[in-house]
Every structure is written in structure tokens, then in C-alpha cells.
Amino acid sequence: MRILIIHDRPDVGAELQRIANEAAGAGSKVDLVQDVWSARDRLKAGFHDLVAIDLTLPIKAGNANVSLANTQLLLEEIFEGEEVKAPSDVIGISKDPEVLDVLRTSIGQHLMGCLHEDAEGTWREAFKAKVSYVMRARTARRLVTNSSHDVDLILLTALYKEAKPYADIFELSPSDDLDGAKDFSFTDAFGRMRRGLLYSIGQAGQPPCASVTQVLLTQFRPKLIVLTGFCGGVAKRTAIGDLVAFRSASAWDYGKWEEVDGPNGTETEFRPRPMPLNCPGNGISKTIRRMTEGGYNPTPHTLAAVTKQSEGRIANWKVHERGAGSGSAVVTSLKTLSQITDRDEEIWAIDMESYAFYYACLNTPVLTPDFICLKSVADHCNGEKNSNYHAVCSTISARFAHEVVTHHYNFGV
Structure with a gap:
């Protein structure tokens, strides 16, 4: 908890600081300044949970001109400025009852309370009680943040073109909460209206995916991402x-370089050591397993859209719940691919984001969401990689995700 005391009389300021430290407890930071100028600098530099302000202040410390007018300028900037x-x-705190009366008729309605520095000293207990209340409220807000969800669903893509199919699936509108994000609503399998958010990172790779995922989880606390x-x-x-629901994601480019005997003598070779991160066994993973038991057939509408978009090259596809090898580089070599898959037969897909995505979801500082990666196979990592299937594979994964969240997944209450 961070508190700022603004008081020009050193004895009272020190007493307020002592009381605030005692009420807020260990780990809190209580600063003391004596004038409007210094207070403004502190308030520009960082956020404070509580500000206790003398209602008659000088513009600068040592200036004899102390007045309510000076304080009102600071209060107006706090409540109305940017x-x-x-x-x-x-x-607000003052030893002058008339100042308190004047303030209540102007900007005083914004204050948590006004304390009169009475001669009996009852203001000390009143101030301590208010600090304790702010502390309890702050703790309650943190508990709510860490134990409740904000949005029901976040749909995330690495590239903008991977998010493009959602424009034909949901009615998207710019989000007021995050630049570049899109808000949408949808009805779940039980007929309940749900809130969703779509965000595209704009680039491939582990670092941007981990960073953006953590921001989204912290700011929106989704039930499912x-x-x-x-x-x-x-x-x-x-x-x-084919669509692969990533049961796990392994960091295939994690490992070490080793010296090995080759036809031309000693060679240096990279030995990957995949480190799998598993998707939760219940929730979304269980839902997809239930959907695909005995085979999966896309809806006629989706089948027609994919057939048309691929010009007949993809007329049907399967859904596999398997592992993925995830790394920071594009794989276009069958030799590299075999090095990855030979160490784990569960790896059926290769991508550049899922390991970072799973790591962020499993290690978020707020409420852990349900999560999964759903991607459609656009190439076989064999040097023939091109963008011919990027659009249609993005459509396959987006439409499958839509089917899951609107017809099968249970978001709960």
C-alpha cells in the first residue's frame, strides 16, 4: 500500500506519517511532502492508494503564503486533470473549521472525508480508522481480482491474417479497454450470453506471445483463452x-550443443530436450475429446466455406488431440523435424507460439484460465513451405473454436 501525506507543519506531518505506517503495516510505503509543488511531482511519478492533504498549503515549502486556494488547485488537478x-x-485535514465548511461547498464532495485537527486529538483515531479502511478495501479488491473472471473468452492469434476469419463469425467492435482488441458477444451451449475479446499480436514468436498473453490474462482474467x-x-x-488441439507444447529448441562423431570427424550437433507443458485435462481439453470421440465432422456450412476457399484442395479434415513442438524458428527441414519428433511421439504439430502461450497461462499472477491452442496444418515442415494454405487453415481453426465455445464448452455460471 502506498500513501502520500501532504502537510506543511512538520510536527503534524510526522504524526500523520507515524499513524499511517502503524495502520497500513509492514510492506507499505508512506511518503511526506510539505507543499503543492512537491506533492504534484509525487503524484505525477506514481500511483497512491491514499493521499492525506492539509487544506491550507504553500505552493513551495518555506513560502509564508498558505491558503485553501493553493490546495484547491492541487485537488482540481487530482480529480479533473490528466x-x-x-x-x-x-x-482532507485542517485545524480551521471554516476551511472545512468552505471546501464542502466546492470540491469537497470528491473527498473520502475531512478531518478537523481538534485540540483534543480525536482526529488521530479518525485518521487511523480511515487508513485501516482503505487497507481493507484494497485487500478486498485484490482478492476479487485474483478469484473472479472478467471476460468469458479471449481468442488470440499471432498474425493478423489468422484473426481475419473471425470478422465473418462474430460481430466485432473496437474495445475501449485495450487498443487493437475487438469486443464481441456470443451465446454459449446453454443459451447464455457471453462476453468475448479478440486480439492479434501482429507477429510470430515466443517472446511477443508470452508478453501479450500475460497482459491479456492480467487485465481481463478470462475463463477461457x-x-x-x-x-x-x-x-x-x-x-x-487437419486441426490439432495441442494436448501439450514442448520447447523443441531448448537443449544443448554436443560434439559427436561424424564422417568427417568430430561435429557439433544440437540436441533438443523438449520440455512439455500440458493443457489441463478437464475443461476445454475434455470438451474437445468428447467432441472428437468416434470421429469429427465439420458442419455443412463450415465444410462448404473451406472447400470454396481452398478451391477444392481441402474437402475434409480430421481433428487430433496431440502434442506440439514449439520453438522460436520456422522448421523447413525434415532432419530437424525428425530430431524433434523422434524424442516424443506425441508431437504431431510444429508452431512458434504455443509453448510461450501455455507457460504464460500456467504462471499467471492472477486467476489461472482454462486454455488451449487450436491450429490447422498448413505445411509439413519439408522445405515446401508457402502461404497457400494460411488463409484456409486460419478459417478451419477459427470456425472450430467457434463451434466449441458456442455448442460444446461449459463456461459455468
């Missing part, structure tokens, strides 16, 4: 267009 960071609560788009696949296990 340069300072508005604190959660503000308490789904990463969709296209990926590479293992030819003997997948066909072009």
Missing part, C-alpha cells in the same frame, strides 16, 4: 488442413 495519477482515496491459427504438421501423422 497529468497526475489520481489516487484511490483522498482525505484460445490460441488459433495455422501450424506445421508431421506428414505421417497429419494431412494438410
Whole structure:
């Protein structure tokens, strides 16, 4: 908890600081300044949970001109300006009852309360009680943040073109909460209206995906977050267009370089050590397993859209719940692919984001969401990689995600 005391009389300021430290407890930071100028600098520099302000202040310390007018300028900037960071609560303090009466008729309605520095000293207990209340309220807000969801669903893609199919699936509108995000609503399998958010990172790779995922989780605390788009696949296990629900994500480019004997002598070779992160066994993973038991058939509408978009090259596809190898580089070599898959037969797909995505979801500082990565196979990592199937594979994954969240997944109450 961070508190700022603004008082020009050193003895009273020190007493307020002592009381605030005692009431807020260990780990809190209580600063003391004596004038409007210094207070403004502190308020511009950082956020405060509580500000206790003397109602008659000088512009600068040592200036004999102390007045309510000076304080009102600061209060107006706090409540109505844009340069300072508005604190959660503000308490006014004065030894002059007339000042308190004047303030109540102007900007005083914004204050948490006004304390009269009475001769008996009852203001000390009153101030301590208000600090304790702010502390309890702050703790309650943090508990709510860490134990409740804000949005029902976040749909995330690495590239903008992977998010494009959602424009034909949901009615999207710019979000007021995050630049570049799109809000949408949908009806779930039980007929309940749900709130969703679509966001595209704009670039591939582990670092941007981890960073953006953590921001989204912290700011919106979704019940479910789904990463969709296209990926590479293992030819003997997948066909072009097949959708892979990533049961796990392994960091295939994590490992070490070793010296090995080769035909031309000693060679240095990279030995990957996949580190799998598993998707939760219940929730979305269980839902997809239930959907695909005995085979999966896309809806006629989706089948027609995909057939048309692929010009007949993809007329049907399967859904596999398998593992993925995730790394920071594009894989276009069958030798590299075999090094990845030979160490884990569960790896059926190759992508550049899922490991970072799963790591962020499993290690978020707020409420852990349900999560999964759904990607459609656009190539087989064999050097013939091109963008011919990117659009249609993005469509396959987006439409499958839509089917899951609107017809099968249980978001709960």
C-alpha cells in the first residue's frame, strides 16, 4: 500500500506519517511532502492508494503564503486533470473549521472525508480508522481480482491474417479497454450470453506471445483463452488442413550443443530436450475429446466455406488431440523435424507460439484460465513451405473454436 501525506507543519506531518505506517503495516510505503509543488511531482511519478492533504498549503515549502486556494488547485488537478495519477482515496485535514465548511461547498464532495485537527486529538483515531479502511478495501479488491473472471473468452492469434476469419463469425467492435482488441458477444451451449475479446499480436514468436498473453490474462482474467491459427504438421501423422488441439507444447529448441562423431570427424550437433507443458485435462481439453470421440465432422456450412476457399484442395479434415513442438524458428527441414519428433511421439504439430502461450497461462499472477491452442496444418515442415494454405487453415481453426465455445464448452455460471 502506498500513501502520500501532504502537510506543511512538520510536527503534524510526522504524526500523520507515524499513524499511517502503524495502520497500513509492514510492506507499505508512506511518503511526506510539505507543499503543492512537491506533492504534484509525487503524484505525477506514481500511483497512491491514499493521499492525506492539509487544506491550507504553500505552493513551495518555506513560502509564508498558505491558503485553501493553493490546495484547491492541487485537488482540481487530482480529480479533473490528466497529468497526475489520481489516487484511490483522498482525505482532507485542517485545524480551521471554516476551511472545512468552505471546501464542502466546492470540491469537497470528491473527498473520502475531512478531518478537523481538534485540540483534543480525536482526529488521530479518525485518521487511523480511515487508513485501516482503505487497507481493507484494497485487500478486498485484490482478492476479487485474483478469484473472479472478467471476460468469458479471449481468442488470440499471432498474425493478423489468422484473426481475419473471425470478422465473418462474430460481430466485432473496437474495445475501449485495450487498443487493437475487438469486443464481441456470443451465446454459449446453454443459451447464455457471453462476453468475448479478440486480439492479434501482429507477429510470430515466443517472446511477443508470452508478453501479450500475460497482459491479456492480467487485465481481463478470462475463463477461457484460445490460441488459433495455422501450424506445421508431421506428414505421417497429419494431412494438410487437419486441426490439432495441442494436448501439450514442448520447447523443441531448448537443449544443448554436443560434439559427436561424424564422417568427417568430430561435429557439433544440437540436441533438443523438449520440455512439455500440458493443457489441463478437464475443461476445454475434455470438451474437445468428447467432441472428437468416434470421429469429427465439420458442419455443412463450415465444410462448404473451406472447400470454396481452398478451391477444392481441402474437402475434409480430421481433428487430433496431440502434442506440439514449439520453438522460436520456422522448421523447413525434415532432419530437424525428425530430431524433434523422434524424442516424443506425441508431437504431431510444429508452431512458434504455443509453448510461450501455455507457460504464460500456467504462471499467471492472477486467476489461472482454462486454455488451449487450436491450429490447422498448413505445411509439413519439408522445405515446401508457402502461404497457400494460411488463409484456409486460419478459417478451419477459427470456425472450430467457434463451434466449441458456442455448442460444446461449459463456461459455468
